[in-house]
Amino acid sequence: MANLDSVLSCLDLNLDRSVERLSELLRIPSISTDPAYADACRQAADFLAGDLAAIGFDAAVHDTPGHPMVVAHHDGPKGAPHVLFYGHYDVQPVDPLDEWKSGPFEPVVQTMPDGSQRIVARGSADDKGQLMTFIEACRAFKAETGGLPCKVTIFLEGEEESGSPSLNPFLDANRAELAADLALVCDTNMWNRETPAIATGLRGLVGEEVIIRAANRDLHSGYYGGAARNPIHVLAQILAELHDDDGRVTLPGFYDGVAELPDEVKASWQGLDFSEESFLGGVGLKVPAGEKGRSVLEQTWSRPTAEVNGISGGYTGKGFKTVIAAEATAKVSFRLVFAQDPEAVRAAFRQFVEARLPEDCEAEFHPHGGSGAIQLPFDSPVLQKARQALSDEWPKPAVMIGMGGSIPVVGEFKRRLGMESLLIGFGLGDDAIHSPNEKYEMTSFHQGQRSWARVLAALGEGR
Amino acid sequence: MANLDSVLSCLDLNLDRSVERLSELLRIPSISTDPAYADACRQAADFLAGDLAAIGFDAAVHDTPGHPMVVAHHDGPKGAPHVLFYGHYDVQPVDPLDEWKSGPFEPVVQTMPDGSQRIVARGSADDKGQLMTFIEACRAFKAETGGLPCKVTIFLEGEEESGSPSLNPFLDANRAELAADLALVCDTNMWNRETPAIATGLRGLVGEEVIIRAANRDLHSGYYGGAARNPIHVLAQILAELHDDDGRVTLPGFYDGVAELPDEVKASWQGLDFSEESFLGGVGLKVPAGEKGRSVLEQTWSRPTAEVNGISGGYTGKGFKTVIAAEATAKVSFRLVFAQDPEAVRAAFRQFVEARLPEDCEAEFHPHGGSGAIQLPFDSPVLQKARQALSDEWPKPAVMIGMGGSIPVVGEFKRRLGMESLLIGFGLGDDAIHSPNEKYEMTSFHQGQRSWARVLAALGEGR
Numbered sequence A, B: 001m002a003n004l005d006s007v008l009s010c011l012d013l014n015l016d017r018s019v020e021r022l023s024e025l026l027r028i029p030s031i032s033t034d035p036a037y038a039d040a041c042r043q044a045a046d047f048l049a050g051d052l053a054a055i056g057f058d059a060a061v062h063d064t065p066g067h068p069m070v071v072a073h074h075d076g077p078k079g080a081p082h083v084l085f086y087g088h089y090d091v092q093p094v095d096p097l098d099e100w101k102s103g104p105f106e107p108v109v110q111t112m113p114d115g116s117q118r119i120v121a122r123g124s125a126d127d128k129g130q131l132m133t134f135i136e137a138c139r140a141f142k143a144e145t146g147g148l149p150c151k152v153t154i155f156l157e158g159e160e161e162s163g164s165p166s167l168n169p170f171l172d173a174n175r176a177e178l179a180a181d182l183a184l185v186c187d188t189n190m191w192n193r194e195t196p197a198i199a200t201g202l203r204g205l206v207g208e209e210v211i212i213r214a215a216n217r218d219l220h221s222g223y224y225g226g227a228a229r230n231p232i233h234v235l236a237q238i239l240a241e242l243h244d245d246d247g248r249v250t251l252p253g254f255y256d257g258v259a260e261l262p263d264e265v266k267a268s269w270q271g272l273d274f275s276e277e278s279f280l281g282g283v284g285l286k287v288p289a290g291e292k293g294r295s296v297l298e299q300t301w302s303r304p305t306a307e308v309n310g311i312s313g314g315y316t317g318k319g320f321k322t323v324i325a326a327e328a329t330a331k332v333s334f335r336l337v338f339a340q341d342p343e344a345v346r347a348a349f350r351q352f353v354e355a356r357l358p359e360d361c362e363a364e365f366h367p368h369g370g371s372g373a374i375q376l377p378f379d380s381p382v383l384q385k386a387r388q389a390l391s392d393e394w395p396k397p398a399v400m401i402g403m404g405g406s407i408p409v410v411g412e413f414k415r416r417l418g419m420e421s422l423l424i425g426f427g428l429g430d431d432a433i434h435s436p437n438e439k440y441e442m443t444s445f446h447q448g449q450r451s452w453a454r455v456l457a458a459l460g461e462g463r
Helices: A002-013 A015-026 A035-055 A128-145 A167-173 A231-240 A263-271 A276-281 A296-302 A342-355 A381-393 A408-417 A442-460 B002-013 B015-026 B035-055 B128-145 B167-173 B231-240 B263-271 B276-281 B296-301 B342-355 B381-393 B408-417 B442-460
Strands: A058-062 A069-074 A082-088 A108-111 A117-120 A151-157 A182-185 A197-202 A204-213 A305-314 A327-336 A362-371 A399-403 A421-424 A439-441 B058-062 B069-074 B082-088 B108-111 B117-120 B151-157 B182-185 B197-202 B204-213 B305-314 B327-336 B362-371 B399-403 B421-424 B439-441
Touching: A002 A015, A002 A128, A002 A442, A015 A035, A015 A117, A015 A128, A015 A442, A035 A058, A035 A069, A035 A128, A035 A151, A082 A128, A082 A408, A117 A442, A128 A151, A128 A442, A167 A408, A182 A408, A197 A381, A204 A231, A204 A342, A231 A305, A231 A327, A231 B231, A231 B305, A263 A296, A263 A399, A276 A296, A296 A399, A305 B231, A327 A342, A342 A362, A362 A408, A381 A421, A381 A442, A408 A421, A421 A442, A439 A442, B002 B015, B002 B128, B002 B442, B015 B035, B015 B117, B015 B128, B015 B442, B035 B058, B035 B069, B035 B128, B035 B151, B082 B128, B082 B408, B117 B442, B128 B151, B128 B442, B167 B408, B182 B408, B197 B381, B204 B231, B204 B342, B231 B305, B231 B327, B263 B296, B263 B399, B276 B296, B296 B399, B327 B342, B342 B362, B362 B408, B381 B421, B381 B442, B408 B421, B421 B442, B439 B442
Parallel strands: A082 A151, A082 A182, A182 A421, A197 A399, B082 B151, B082 B182, B182 B421, B197 B399
Antiparallel strands: A058 A069, A069 A151, A108 A117, A117 A439, A197 A421, A204 A327, A204 A362, A305 A327, A305 B305, B058 B069, B069 B151, B108 B117, B117 B439, B197 B421, B204 B327, B204 B362, B305 B327
């Protein structure tokens, strides 16, 4: 561990210079969604490729139909694992500008009354500050040891805040160059200021739109009401049957592939300082509404759901119109966990609807995406190594958490490159990403660098 | 009956001149919804008041904030009943103009291959031709007998096609002048070419909008899905429970005041040449969807309904958004029959919803109108007299029918003036009212005049 100690010291000694480098990157207004900032996006890519080349990476900027990708390679010790680090250099727009207390692209280091420091600028937490934690760790390894403990590919995109339109074609076209043993993704939060977190599960998603049709035109409810089939009633009936009284989804086979949490994980989640009351209270709710007998963390992290995300039919404007609609539509999504098969769930939903259609009705379906859950095995060796490394760095041991939503790139890495991802990030819930006065704690930036140094060292060990 | 025979002969002899008078009225483009035709509406009112004065009515044109009303009085024999005849002189717009085979306001009498004749013009059937059948009957009575068999008030409005905004204030302000023993309304159809019809029941209507609210803002279904209450699910569940498996409405007390049809009426409806297959087939349906064990005519004429006329919630645009909506809305209407109380139905619905709200949800209600059903007692003497009079005129006996929808003026006559209405009209289903090439059959016009002569004579008898 002599090497690691000197790397950590190097990071401590060079913190100010690393803040300067980050500030230089933060000054580039790389807003990906606004074409006016296309040059700035390229400038950010060039800056990063240049910085990586300076460290000793074989770095290149790759054109895409949108903003460029940065890909940089560095070899590792023989037999060491190959990791792909992912981050994004683009940022969100800055409106409303007048709510910023300093210029969004004029980074400042602010000292708070408690003595803590933060870097304030658009992109400081999302994701420039986070991606630089990894690059600084690599820089320190190179400075202190002349190499890196793993083979490392760094992959930085510039369209994450605008839907990543070029990502999938780029992954497909560069599969050989990007494939690695494991992806490291730094775009998430810590559990709290003292507790690092590794997201080990991301729920998958199946989206389906269903249109129920009855008569061939809208009908007058006086003339036809009582005799004509009302597709809104049919749709309501079907949607009402999607859950049983215990909040479980009633689609046949829906729970195939859904595993129970290991007791250890369940216990660790119960040990998290998470308040169901404040989680729900923050949005005006009091009572967990989902599957009975499950904690809110289970409900949102490790249990699958069916939600109607939109419904419409008939007259929905102001006032009233006594119409029997010709059709009614719902957009329904399913969050998936563990090994649930998205296409099996889609098929089960379609069958469920078809089986409940009365005579004279027909259903039309439109798929809106489908991806399975991401679930790192709880006993995975890399997970255990990363947990230990993070626990060594922070005041409290690292926790393994779930995430209710999806992070598309993680699914694509799995699907297109066959890689699992370790999601480790140092953001905090109050970083105001996407909002005015975005900030990144100096502790996040500094201990984030140290964390990556520890993780890289741990992953490179025992080969 | 000597008097009646001569009146009928007079109508036969003067048919051509009555067509000329109707044509003069049809040439006036009294489109009430378009302010550009306000002068034409007044011109039509003036024409009618002048014509009624020429017959011997005490006729006046009354200004309103909208188009004027025509009110004309004529005395009757001592002790004779007082009838109020209602019609409307305004017409629908004429778009699309290029689908008219002759000018909409250039009436022509067209002879069909089978020798039948029709009057083609906007308003020929709705409602200028219909209202003139009554005026021509009065004219013939005056010419042949010097008087009318009943005391008659004629009340013609000019805003029926644009929502009758001035009607209720005018009824309230002129209650004394307009009140009569019975209203005669001529704005409906025959059962078919050979069979006259009297509408004895019109369903009432209660409209309610309900908004179900859960969280205080839209939520991300990844982050909250599984734990947060989804108001679309709650709404779907409530709406699904509104009907039982037999198609009956489940609101407690909903069927209070709903009478069964007299056997005689039920039998007469079964005897009508009505095809459920073509009624439903015309709109692409095959199977009656409502209350089990009821014919389609019962379902639409004499049974109450609950229909969801509109539903909306969450994301309803193109594509997909994984949102858990803060609220969901439905517009629900109830068609009422016999003595159902609109406000009791409204209260029952609200209770039904409230009783099904889970914790964390609240419901907001907005009333959208409420009016009870109109039901002429099947054994009413005036109904029996009118039936006989119509049966004497036409090839087939008159039938008593129901109407699934509402005719607002009939409810207002009942509510504001305490009068029942006899709905007798001579339109046919293929008259193309509100469409290009609107027509009125010469038989409708001619035998309509004769029908009113017979009805007036019958109502005046036996005093």
